[in-house]
Amino acid sequence: MESLQHNLPRPWALSLAACAISIIAIARVFTPPAALRHLPKVPILPLLWSYFRGEVEDVRIKRLIVPFANERNEGVVLVYAFGRWIVHVLDHKIARDLSADIATWPKEVPPDDMLLWRFVGRTNVILANGKSWQRHSRVVKSALDRNVPIADFVGLGYKLFNVMGEGGRLLWDDLTMRFTLDAVGTTTFGHDFNAIADVNSPFVRKYNGVMDGIASPLYIIFPKLERWVPRPKVIAKIDEMVLLFTHLLEEKKQNAGNDMLTYMLEDPEMSDTEFRDNMVVFFIAGHDTTAGAMSSLVYYLARNPDMQVRAREEVLSAMGQKDPTLENMRQMPFTQACIREALRINTPITYMVPRSSPRPTLMSGSNGKTYALPANTSVILNICAIHYNDSYWPDPYQFNPERFFGKTEKDQTRVDASLWLPFALGPRQCPARNFAMYELRTLASMLLQRWEWTLPNDSPHSKAPQNGFSPFALSLPKNMDVVFKKRE
Numbered sequence: 001m002e003s004l005q006h007n008l009p010r011p012w013a014l015s016l017a018a019c020a021i022s023i024i025a026i027a028r029v030f031t032p033p034a035a036l037r038h039l040p041k042v043p044i045l046p047l048l049w050s051y052f053r054g055e056v057e058d059v060r061i062k063r064l065i066v067p068f069a070n071e072r073n074e075g076v077v078l079v080y081a082f083g084r085w086i087v088h089v090l091d092h093k094i095a096r097d098l099s100a101d102i103a104t105w106p107k108e109v110p111p112d113d114m115l116l117w118r119f120v121g122r123t124n125v126i127l128a129n130g131k132s133w134q135r136h137s138r139v140v141k142s143a144l145d146r147n148v149p150i151a152d153f154v155g156l157g158y159k160l161f162n163v164m165g166e167g168g169r170l171l172w173d174d175l176t177m178r179f180t181l182d183a184v185g186t187t188t189f190g191h192d193f194n195a196i197a198d199v200n201s202p203f204v205r206k207y208n209g210v211m212d213g214i215a216s217p218l219y220i221i222f223p224k225l226e227r228w229v230p231r232p233k234v235i236a237k238i239d240e241m242v243l244l245f246t247h248l249l250e251e252k253k254q255n256a257g258n259d260m261l262t263y264m265l266e267d268p269e270m271s272d273t274e275f276r277d278n279m280v281v282f283f284i285a286g287h288d289t290t291a292g293a294m295s296s297l298v299y300y301l302a303r304n305p306d307m308q309v310r311a312r313e314e315v316l317s318a319m320g321q322k323d324p325t326l327e328n329m330r331q332m333p334f335t336q337a338c339i340r341e342a343l344r345i346n347t348p349i350t351y352m353v354p355r356s357s358p359r360p361t362l363m364s365g366s367n368g369k370t371y372a373l374p375a376n377t378s379v380i381l382n383i384c385a386i387h388y389n390d391s392y393w394p395d396p397y398q399f400n401p402e403r404f405f406g407k408t409e410k411d412q413t414r415v416d417a418s419l420w421l422p423f424a425l426g427p428r429q430c431p432a433r434n435f436a437m438y439e440l441r442t443l444a445s446m447l448l449q450r451w452e453w454t455l456p457n458d459s460p461h462s463k464a465p466q467n468g469f470s471p472f473a474l475s476l477p478k479n480m481d482v483v484f485k486k487r488e
């Protein structure tokens, strides 16, 4: 008895001490800095468990963040992610104030280590601030405003239908990705990546290789690993891809065309590096997002056959067997409302690039509360949370285009000015929203005209669209088969 008591406590004591020390260490890592502790904090354990399980961003927001904020009537919450505490804005008034004042709220300089920035570069419209951003933005906006390339979208629609052949069960999220990739290629670079027609398109393969490398979960959670355990293979792939864009740029300088890059090249102030970095931005910002929206739209019209029928009747009465045009697409308000509702209910960009103010700031919410933030706090505008606030959007899980439905386009924009945020808001909202909306409207009307579709019986998406895992705040349906039937 004696000897037992003597021997046992020691290892116990040791492991107890070790346990206590690790709990204190973990508690310190997971406790917000003193200057942020007054803000409501989303409980850490459920968050860690969610990251650990690889739960996708939009599900985590709807399951943990929105209910937490709603119970306490808070418009701003602290969320732990990737080694730091970030302030999420969930209140539309704060969202609007923050988006309007780009001088107080510049985009945060992203961490050096992330390979995404090696690919995207730093001298481009999406990351720049101040004078430099104004210069980029002017060039990008004037290129996008030249014309809406509807005829190009129609041409690509026919190419896509060719590949869809007689229909049947098709991997729809893959097809939308190929469509939007060729749409960006054709209209912005004047270059045919041939992604729709060629299933083995080398460009697509290379691009996917790069993105998969960049998005390795371990490196996303611990970006510092890029310094400690560098990945020469991934880096070589990225550099090769960047070189491809450099070649495209050289080619364009020799052969001007009717594309946005040609317009941009007319600006004498931009350097080659700036052109190239903006090309990569257009490429990344332009195709995944639009593809996700197209997948979600087709998904919700498959789940709601009566709405599919109603949209089809509207499309057929507006354009018959003809192609979509700027004019006849104006006669499709219900289809337009379906697209807008798809962009609300499964918004492709879950939250915006972090902002950070160099000065202490005050935020006043529509709940009457004011939140004080110290200088240099990372702040994220959480688009998905605002789209699921049931004070703005009754029955947020319900696909209901009627929310947007008005007799004219003007009615529709009046309903929701600062609550519908798929393209963000303020001076830094998406400069391509018109471009993207017409791309979606063109393909949607052509699909409704020629095809009918349903979800397969064994679809894993039968209850809700299942988005893929993405570290870049993208929520895009993944592995979504749809059964298409040609209309006579």
Ligand code: HEM
Pocket (backbone or CB within 6 Å): 125, 126, 127, 137, 140, 184, 188, 281, 282, 285, 286, 287, 289, 290, 293, 348, 349, 351, 352, 353, 354, 421, 422, 423, 424, 427, 428, 429, 430, 431, 432, 433, 435, 436
């Ligand atoms: C449905 C499709 C799209 C969605 C939902 C979308 C959404 C967004 C959002 C939310 C932002 C703001 C990001 C932030 O400030 O944190 C943004 C910015 C931007 N988007 Fe889009 N976008 C779409 C399509 C496109 C396309 C097709 C292009 C190019 C051809 C494009 C180019 C850009 C650029 C250049 C910016 C940066 C603007 C700036 O910082 O001044 N986007 N987009």
Ligand SMILES: *[C@@H]1O[C@H](CO)[C@@H](O)[C@H](O)[C@H]1NC(C)=O
Pocket (backbone or CB within 6 Å): 066, 069, 070, 073, 074, 075, 076, 090, 091, 092, 366, 367, 389, 390, 391, 392
């Ligand atoms: C939802 O909207 C209401 C009304 O504007 C606001 O008071 C509340 O804070 C919002 N909820 C969240 C989670 O932001």
Ligand SMILES: *[C@@H]1O[C@H](CO)[C@@H](O)[C@H](O)[C@H]1NC(C)=O
Pocket (backbone or CB within 6 Å): 358, 375, 376
């Ligand atoms: C905020 O960040 C800037 C730039 O990194 C730095 O110069 C400044 O001292 C920081 N301010 C505070 C209060 O930490």
